[in-house]
Amino acid sequence: xxxxxxxxxxxxxxxxxxxxAISSKNAIxxxxxxxxxxxxxxxxxxxSNGQISIENTISIQDENAGLLxxxxxxxxxxxxxxINIVSSLPDVTLDFExxxxxxxxxxxxxxxxxxxxxxxxxxxxxxxxxxTNPLLFxxxxxxxxxxxxxxxxxxxxxxxxxxxxxxxxKNHNAFKAVATDSHRMSQRQIELEKATDxxxxxxxxxxxxxxxxxxxxxxxxxxVFLSPSQVLFRSEHxxxxxxxxxxxxxxTDRLLTNTFETEVTFNSxxxxxxxxxxxxxxxASQNGTVKLEISNGKVSAxxxxxxxxxxxxxxxxxxxxxxxxxxxxxxTYLIDALKVLKSETVxxxxxxxxxxxxxxxxxxxxxxxxxxTPVRTN
Amino acid sequence: xxxxxxxxxxxxxxxxxxxxAISSKNAIxxxxxxxxxxxxxxxxxxxSNGQISIENTISIQDENAGLLxxxxxxxxxxxxxxINIVSSLPDVTLDFExxxxxxxxxxxxxxxxxxxxxxxxxxxxxxxxxxTNPLLFxxxxxxxxxxxxxxxxxxxxxxxxxxxxxxxxKNHNAFKAVATDSHRMSQRQIELEKATDxxxxxxxxxxxxxxxxxxxxxxxxxxVFLSPSQVLFRSEHxxxxxxxxxxxxxxTDRLLTNTFETEVTFNSxxxxxxxxxxxxxxxASQNGTVKLEISNGKVSAxxxxxxxxxxxxxxxxxxxxxxxxxxxxxxTYLIDALKVLKSETVxxxxxxxxxxxxxxxxxxxxxxxxxxTPVRTN
Numbered sequence: 001x002x003x004x005x006x007x008x009x010x011x012x013x014x015x016x017x018x019x020x021a022i023s024s025k026n027a028i029x030x031x032x033x034x035x036x037x038x039x040x041x042x043x044x045x046x047x048s049n050g051q052i053s054i055e056n057t058i059s060i061q062d063e064n065a066g067l068l069x070x071x072x073x074x075x076x077x078x079x080x081x082x083i084n085i086v087s088s089l090p091d092v093t094l095d096f097e098x099x100x101x102x103x104x105x106x107x108x109x110x111x112x113x114x115x116x117x118x119x120x121x122x123x124x125x126x127x128x129x130x131x132t133n134p135l136l137f138x139x140x141x142x143x144x145x146x147x148x149x150x151x152x153x154x155x156x157x158x159x160x161x162x163x164x165x166x167x168x169x170k171n172h173n174a175f176k177a178v179a180t181d182s183h184r185m186s187q188r189q190i191e192l193e194k195a196t197d198x199x200x201x202x203x204x205x206x207x208x209x210x211x212x213x214x215x216x217x218x219x220x221x222x223x224v225f226l227s228p229s230q231v232l233f234r235s236e237h238x239x240x241x242x243x244x245x246x247x248x249x250x251x252t253d254r255l256l257t258n259t260f261e262t263e264v265t266f267n268s269x270x271x272x273x274x275x276x277x278x279x280x281x282x283x284a285s286q287n288g289t290v291k292l293e294i295s296n297g298k299v300s301a302x303x304x305x306x307x308x309x310x311x312x313x314x315x316x317x318x319x320x321x322x323x324x325x326x327x328x329x330x331x332t333y334l335i336d337a338l339k340v341l342k343s344e345t346v347x348x349x350x351x352x353x354x355x356x357x358x359x360x361x362x363x364x365x366x367x368x369x370x371x372x373t374p375v376r377t378n
Numbered sequence: 379x380x381x382x383x384x385x386x387x388x389x390x391x392x393x394x395x396x397x398x399a400i401s402s403k404n405a406i407x408x409x410x411x412x413x414x415x416x417x418x419x420x421x422x423x424x425x426s427n428g429q430i431s432i433e434n435t436i437s438i439q440d441e442n443a444g445l446l447x448x449x450x451x452x453x454x455x456x457x458x459x460x461i462n463i464v465s466s467l468p469d470v471t472l473d474f475e476x477x478x479x480x481x482x483x484x485x486x487x488x489x490x491x492x493x494x495x496x497x498x499x500x501x502x503x504x505x506x507x508x509x510t511n512p513l514l515f516x517x518x519x520x521x522x523x524x525x526x527x528x529x530x531x532x533x534x535x536x537x538x539x540x541x542x543x544x545x546x547x548k549n550h551n552a553f554k555a556v557a558t559d560s561h562r563m564s565q566r567q568i569e570l571e572k573a574t575d576x577x578x579x580x581x582x583x584x585x586x587x588x589x590x591x592x593x594x595x596x597x598x599x600x601x602v603f604l605s606p607s608q609v610l611f612r613s614e615h616x617x618x619x620x621x622x623x624x625x626x627x628x629x630t631d632r633l634l635t636n637t638f639e640t641e642v643t644f645n646s647x648x649x650x651x652x653x654x655x656x657x658x659x660x661x662a663s664q665n666g667t668v669k670l671e672i673s674n675g676k677v678s679a680x681x682x683x684x685x686x687x688x689x690x691x692x693x694x695x696x697x698x699x700x701x702x703x704x705x706x707x708x709x710t711y712l713i714d715a716l717k718v719l720k721s722e723t724v725x726x727x728x729x730x731x732x733x734x735x736x737x738x739x740x741x742x743x744x745x746x747x748x749x750x751t752p753v754r755t756n
Binding site for chain 2: 078103112116273310312313314316
């Protein structure tokens with residue numbers, strides 16, 4: 001039966017990182033548990049909500065862990081409850097001992113707390129990924145790619161495949177991530193340095209956002225492993241598994257053309273603020289759109305809601321070329337698109353009032369393109 | 379028709395302070411409006427939810443307001459919407475002009491926003507307090523008294539009078555604030571320097587918490603004015619009105635006795651942490667209590683929940699005198715009581731396992747006493 005002692009703060013950090021995968025309202029009750037597996041030299045904590053699973057490993061060799069393992073074993077404990085108890089303990093160290101009937105005694109300072117646990121065999125088998133031939137990513141690059149695409153995925157379950165981000169590798173090094181909810185699209189491409197096998201997967205955007213929360217700034221690099229149904233992101237201490245979405249992702253390449261009739265360069269934040277004002281009024285109106293008017297070398301934005309009021313304003317353009325044009329769209333999509341642009345300026349290219357328009361960063365250091373579909377008005 | 383210009387940031391600060399009284403879900407739809415009244419030299423902003431009302435005044439003499447009034451008048455504007463619009467404006471200054479049909483045009487930089495307003499006569503008449511003979515309070519003292527008592531008021535509407543804090547003045551300078559939900563009681567007394575008329579009022583605890591949020595550290599002193607149905611707290615720029623509760627407050631003096639059998643002095647934060655551990659387990663158990671055992675010069679805490687587990691721990695006492703005793707109570711009440719004690723130590727006095735026990739600050743610099751009722755267990 002398990003017996004170990006550990007530094008409370010270190011243990012708590014690993015517990016909280018694992019808890020991110022655990023929902024107390026899971027349809028499968030046993031998944032509200034945290035799984036503890038103790039070997040002679042490690043503790044592995046596992047949490048899962050059925051979609052994503054997180055494993056954190058603490059080793060007796062980790063500095064600051066103060067881990068001393070007397071007896072290995074395994075047990076399930078109610079995650080939230082156990083973590084709250086650990087965090088309330090008075091001393092810097094805690095002693096964890098299993099007694100009869102899957103009970104656990106926690107001792108710390110003058111406090112002794114006994115908790116009921118469950119047999120580890122009740123936990124479902126979740127992960128199934130072969131860890132050979134990894135794809136290597138710098139964590140901050142992968143997080144950037146996620147922030148540039150995941151927001152554009154659909155949140156509606158009517159077409160489940162669109163709730164994911166389509167990630168592909170071609171020619172062993174051409175990586176592409178695309179997301180679309182059919183109103184807007186965001187695509188980021190990057191050349192990878194180390195060649196690996198080509199792949200074509202759709203990862204739930206919700207899992208990717210969770211990935212970004214789990215892997216902090218201190219993790220420099222992650223290994224990515226793919227199986228037919230799961231992907232595993234792994235760092236030294238943490239393994240993050242997520243299920244893949246099944247089905248064929250629509251062909252998004254056909255949406256991108258090189259032709260355009262009008263090109264305008266804006267200051268990104270000035271355009272965003274203008275759209276935020278437009279959004280305040282358009283949100284209260286029926287069709288929810290802003291009208292952008294490009295005419296006589298000037299750009300202006302207009303919203304007219306008979307119920308609440310109207311906006312008319314001029315937006316400074318840094319440069320402007322091509323035909324005059326009037327186009328209506330949902331300002332929220334443009335605000336979202338500008339939020340993920342780090343570039344100080346943005347280049348917007350229009351074809352016609354009824355064709356999608358594209359945004360690219362003005363500094364053009366990244367292969368990053370976004371597309372927004374206009375709304376037809378009268 | 380109204381016309382003025384003002385510094386946006388300054389205006390926004392006053393708008394946000396006024397908004398605290400406004401609920402967008404009010405049963406009286408017109409109360410989701412903000413009332414603007416402009417004289418030749420001031421703007422007064424009024425917000426209300428029917429229970430509390432807040433008035434903020436900006437004068438042309440206020441530095442940083444940059445207020446220039448061309449034309450006085452009055453109008454109602456949808457509060458949330460108007461404030462969001464003002465906060466989105468591009469320039470440091472905004473120009474506010476009323477046009478026909480209670481419409482308002484806001485101009486700032488190259489942006490022009492038109493909003494629909496309402497006739498000021500639609501706003502109900504809310505405040506009725508004569509501002510003579512004020513009671514003076516240092517703001518931080520009044521906020522302290524509120525934080526020490528309001529938490530102990532009832533949150534249940536079954537006995538509405540107990541949802542308030544009972545505030546009385548006797549002999550022109552003996553001020554007392556008491557709140558109880560019938561399970562615990564908290565009483566703070568203070569001698570006021572300047573003599574005023576005696577009073578006896580019950581102020582809703584929710585209004586008092588709102589008072590503490592509205593008056594910041596920068597307001598040194600507030601004037602308090604009483605009417606039969608309302609109280610007004612007033613500083614230079616802000617008037618805060620709240621309705622009083624009607625009915626007779628129970629006699630709480632009879633609950634306090636000077637006799638006791640056991641007295642223990644604890645370190646406040648050590649006791650609080652111990653109770654927080656007890657609470658984690660007791661919350662999951664049926665009767666929700668912790669058992670405190672004073673025996674042979676030692677104090678220990680015990681919780682036993684057959685469902686989830688148990689806690690046993692010794693609590694260091696700084697001093698202990700009197701009879702041995704075992705008493706059960708809801709640890710949440712003791713945690714709440716310790717949260718509002720600023721003193722490093724706390725003196726707890728027990729009479730018997732079935733009589734309420736009292737807490738006073740160990741440093742005894744304030745006339746502050748709390749009382750907690752035990753739970754009978756067999």
